[in-house]
Amino acid sequence: MTAYNTHILVCGGTGCKASESELIKLNFKNQLAELGLDDDVQVIHTGCFGFCEKGPIVKIQPDNTFYVTVRPEDTKEIIEEHLIKGRKVERLLYKNPKTQEQVTESKNMDFYKKQVRVALRNCGFINPENIEEYIGNDGYSALGKCLEEYSPEETIQVIKDSGLRGRGGGGFPTGLKWEITRKVQADQKYVVCNADEGDPGAFMDRSILEGDPHSVIEAMAICGYCIGASKGLVYIRAEYPLAIQRLKTALAQAREYGLLGENVLGSGFGFEIEIRYGAGAFVCGEETALIHSMEGKRGEPTFKPPFPSESGYMGKPTNVNNVETFANIPPIINKGAAWFSSIGTEKSKGTKVFALAGKINNVGLIEVPMGTTLREVIYDIGGGIKDGKKFKAVQTGGPSGGCLTTAFLDTPIDYDNLLAAGSMMGSGGMIVMDEDDCMVSIAKFYLEFTLDESCGKCTPCRIGNKRLHEILVKITEGKGTREDIDKLRMLSQVIKDTSLCGLGQTSPNPVLSTLDNFLHEYEAHVDSKKCPAGQCKALMQYVIDDEKCTGCTLCFRNCPVGAISGEKRSPHYIDQTLCIKCGVCFEKCKFDAIKIV
């Protein structure tokens, strides 16, 4: 391995790659080569740094300078100023929005201060395509430790003691799952990694696979050792090409290094991993549906029991864990159960990765200790609501979760608290809404997603959700009645009560939680035919305030349908029968003369 003095870490996550981080890396390489510095400075793509809002991110080591929103044309300046002259490029440093101070290192940024990175420990630090960097950061030492020092039972005990619970959403104790699968007698068992991340806006698992694929491979091998399986399968959605490519590279390297194969680390334990592609069906994140999909069958769930631990892939005992769950395993083995269980709350140990999205300043990927409050996540890490607007709600748990209001901002986040609050942990999607969001529309949006993703097997999910959606459409169109609100609640309850799998059992959650927390918005839609957030087009009108209108004609000239008329320098008028409510006039008016009523 060549020893470099300086490392340039360019974020290679999907978000930054979409903002030309590939070109940034290439520019660095070419320009360094021109200057003859390529022996001294190494340029690598890492996994996601998490601070996607400010991507593309470039980090210079060893001084840990953290450059944000770097453009491909900035590389020259960074090389000349920072690397050669030793002066930081100030305009590319992160500026604390509150103090306007420049922050050079990530550890001093509010976004990172409260984060504790266990699952994401290597993301943004190592080159995910180089196994040696993983090994250099304690990689595969946990596997070695298990194979040499621990029996499978002892390893399972460590996992059980750690209190790790499934990070895919269910929160089932991981050690217990392994133990159950271990106890089933069979000639063949399987370890399955569920990488079918499907929540809208969620990219936790993708980032781990892109940024640290070896941690998942290592953990799967440990799991195989514990449950007595020689085969592992990663079920990953085909629309994660980068994660797939990095996983493939990592698998090849692991095989080359004897970390996979017939005789792992000379221990006599054999383990091999194959990749299976999913076609992007949300329901295939449900473990029985996932297994059927891997078997080449229609991806739809079947009744449990039998649980996969008894009869899973090809009818054999199968342990299914989520990517993030696996990523937690090596540190638990390395640092011990006590270390892990010292983080978090009484019943939820360790950390949780969240994908922060929505109307929040710092959109990105974060990992916080269980027990962190929603307020800390949204205001401290997330930097508060965009454009100084008012926080309205946060949706956790993706389409299966619920919308939580300000009343829950100080609730410590863990499995049980979120459930008690009427939402759920889910796999870690967290979407923040502000005062401009109509909660009826939000419920409708999530239901649209469920509707698209339902497998159609059971009646309540197939038809019930359709009916829920139709009622919501009716309400947002101003045609709803009080009876419809009652129907929403009653039907939601039946869908939860009777659906076959987790998808249907949780699909009405967005409806129920918005009914619980924002009933007045529903009532406004139904009773006074108004959308308080001004989002429901059928319930709003753009009107011109005669007092404020100067007759500048800007609105008249921009209206795409000719709905605005009026003489120059006198108040204009919008013909409501022609208006398509596109909002162009509202945006264009410089005199604040256009109002939504």
Place this chain on the structure above:
Amino acid sequence: MEMINLTIDNKPIVVKKGTTILDAASSIGIDIPTLCHMKLHDMNIENKPGGCRVCVVEVKGRRNLAPACCTEATEGMEINSHSLRAVNARRTVVELILSDHPADCLVCAKSGNCDLQDLAQHLGIREIHYQGSQSHYREDTSPAIIREMDKCILCRRCEMMCNEVQTVGVLSTINRGFHSVVSPAFEMNLDHSTCTYCGQCVAVCPTGALTEVDHTGAVIRALSDPTKTVVVQTAPAVRAALGEEFGMEPGTLVTGKMAAALRRLGFDYVFDTDFAADLTIMEEGTELLGRLNKYLAGDKQVKLPILTSCCPAWVKFFEHQFPELKDIPSTARSPQQMFGAIAKTYFADKMNIKRDDLVVVSIMPCVAKKYESGRDEFAVNGNPDVDYALTTRELAHLINLGNIDFKSLPNEEFDNPLGESTGAGVIFGTTGGVIEAAVRTAYEVQTGKALKRLDFEELRGMEGLRKATIDFDGTLIHIGIAHGLGNARKLLEEIKAGHSEFHAIEIMSCPGGCIGGGGQPYHHGDVEILKKRQRAIYAEDKNKVLRKSHENPYILKLYEEFLGEPLSEKAHHLLHTQYFDRS
């Protein structure tokens, strides 16, 4: 055996571990309504997707409601099958199903026989609270089966029959969510698929989504046409089931009433497919002995085992799935087609009726017979040997249209010469019957000795795969029997692999044989009905004076006057066929 204690609706009960809540409840007289669930006991056929959610019950301590059909009883369970919560959920689920259903019950082919209609009535649904958009699909009409997927409730019974029982693999659920529909691949039409038209999907469909093509109108027109002579033949299994359509106990033989009804409907001659079954035995039995004797004489080229070929769905199955084996089945046409060929030659000549003026109608327990009668090779200059094949159910409709009080009809006889049959012809209607009939004749022809016993119990039964060895006076003949195409597939795979132990194999596509055919009165999942029909078939056989096909005097006369001898050139031309590679 581990036993489980639980209470259902406050009644304590002890059941074997593994018992579902549904079965546990039913054992103490609690009938939890179901819709998608269907279990044919003793046949290893069960549809239990847990999809309709009608059978949900409340289990104390459980977060959500439990589907009774697929939830196993566990120790200490306290179940309430009719709590407010369970009943409300059940009714809501049914209302949801109805909200995506055309509800054209008054004009639906399945009205009165529809599980969904019954359920809605049972639960007292008087209003559908959740109305909304409905699914619409193109109607798919094939030669035998009509698919009206607007009426489908996705119970998946048809899918289970098509894939697991028949291993035909044509029907499966495609698309997702509200757009899910059971369909051939790429939503193609059935007649572009490898569908065998066995009709088992129709037999189990709880609604009117899958029905047979209705030919009753065409038959009525023929009967009303004074220029036509209309003859009818009735398959053996029909007489053991038709009574059910008129409220008679399953297993009631209605042979005489059926003949009377047909005569009253205006058929000019009421004949019997059983006659043609006897004829089939003459041809197929001779073919079997021919091949067998060659084999016994040391000819290793001869194709054995010989497979029966009476069942049109089975024929289409191997044409699609095992075309390489197409020279193994007997070349004998099915009794329906033999009848048609003889009716439109021998009988027409005898009666001096022009072929075009003779209409042959068959009454079949089967929907595939509609397809078979339309096969090109069974027509002369475009005039089919069999003009219309009606199902047992369609005959019942005809009888109703004829204002006939079926139950009070006297017993009448079939007409001659194509109405006389032996017991061997009758047992064609059940699994094991064709081969038993063949054995009765083949034994006597081969050994020259009279059989001491005619009831070959070893060939009878309901197991999907059976085998027996019959001693032909020192020569042991190994016989295999399969009903259900999945079972047939197993035997075919053995033949393909070259290690079949059999000399002769009988195959029927439908579970139970023709008594369980896709055109029979709906059994609604009650396998006892099939067993009663089977017993009726054997009873009819037992009551016959003549029980061996080669003793049927009209068959002998047919050979004497017309065909010459079995496998003669004329017989080949009229009574045998060829198979095609449809893979």
